[in-house]
Amino acid sequence: MRITQLNIYPVKSLRGIALEQATLGPRGLAFDRHWMVVDDVGRFVTQRQLPRMAQVAVRLDAEALVLEHPEVPPLRIALARDDQPRVTTHVWEDQCQGLDEGAEAADWLGRVLGDWKGSGLRLVRFAPDQQRRVDPRYQQGEQAHTAYADGFPFLVTAESSLAVLNEVLVAKGEDAVPMARFRPNIVVEGSAPFAEHGWDALAGDGYRLGMRKPCQRCKIITLDQQTGEAPAPKEPLRTLAGMSLATGAYFGHNATLLDGEDRTIRVGDTLEAETSAG
Template sequence: MITISSLTIYPVKSLQGIPLQQATLTTQGLAFDRQWMVVDANGHFLTQRQLPKMAQIRVQLTADALILTHDTLPPLTIALQPKPAQRIEVVVWRDHCPADDEGDAATQWLTQVLGQWQSGDLRLVRFADDFTRHVDPNYMHGDPADTAFSDGYPFLIVSEASLQALNEQLVAHGASPVPMTRFRPNIVISGIEAFGEDRCEALSAVTKAYRFTIRKPCQRCKTTTVDQQTGVISNPKEPLKTLTAMNPYPHLNGAYFGQNATLTIGEKQVIKIGDVLLR
């Protein structure tokens, strides 16, 4: 029996996640997922690939605020209710998106914590609520889908068994096992064989309340080498080296782990830990 074993949102792209017992489904992902992003002075997105210390910033959501905390400064509080803000253009990979700048206080806080990037200050931006960022149509088979500031897809699904299989290979090659947090999934499932998510076309709630369509394997990057609490990279080669060797996709080069997905049924439905899924 396939069940949901954990749910996580990452309100600010590449900062720490928030584990949840349940979440509301939207076409852009779990509610509040990747609705904010750190950008450089030119509006280009920044992640742990460039600034591993981003992993040190803790994130909270209250009924009315986004709160960022770090050991070196008082918390930064951002009201959830949008205020009149400067609209700027930001860049996420190949996509140019309008976004709302969260102001100078956020800029000062982030730049003090993380430092400048390429001699410029950092800014915190919020995804524009009147903009639709479409998912790459090459993998959609004609289906519509959109996302916020995720790399490309609104949901990332990984199984516990896949992590166990990876860790067995890491240990066998003399490396340390890694926790699931390294892969920053939204939805973790149990009760399916290792890499079984790679062989699913869809995963649906047994109640038929919602359905995810599996779109493409997730190619992994340097972020998987970053400790998601400390921002430290103790082994810059792993787990990427082992994932590359395990690659089940002969036509693809690189390290892959987990599946990108979109929501095809169930907008505004609630997803919970313990939900039973069918494939």
């Protein structure tokens, strides 16, 4: 197999950044889900609540996180900083400390996104001394942690699985969807469709990823990742649910880093799947 895409999403639920290479860490690819938009009580806000978050472009340069939207000047957030006020943040049932990026960022988000049910929006970054544990029920003796991703540090998807999904969609008279709908970190080619759900691990050049849990999808995959609009409000979620082997809609596989911290992963890398069957 071969890696065809690497993507990071520095701010949870804003647009992603396509990369040619990235540094591997226990919390995922460097800077992935390092920031998050929260409401007044620190609860995470995503495209599930505010689909227009997909309209916010994200860049990283040597000194700053840069958020861009056509209606306002860009917002720059310094990377080399950790003196911000601490706030308690919530992702699903997890609670951890974040660093509040301040009033300028909150004002920028308000101008671009409005509010959420009367609550203001703030930008927080994952506190460097925090560890948000991956649910141990899905581990195999190791300990893993993540930042502001939903639950795992990596999401792996396969080109062949998307091709089959799109064949079914087109046969039903629906439009094919791009891989961007699924917001993966690592995309591979050269595997059988949905074979990723049978892998125990993926091994590359000096690194190994543990494949730990199929990714159950939500309504975000119905949203165009440039506009935030839903061209077919129930697709491809409905079709995917009908194709799944288990109750619910599954696409892609959540993963953790087993070996290779600080190694470089690249588009074009060859990967070998490890299975319990050998």
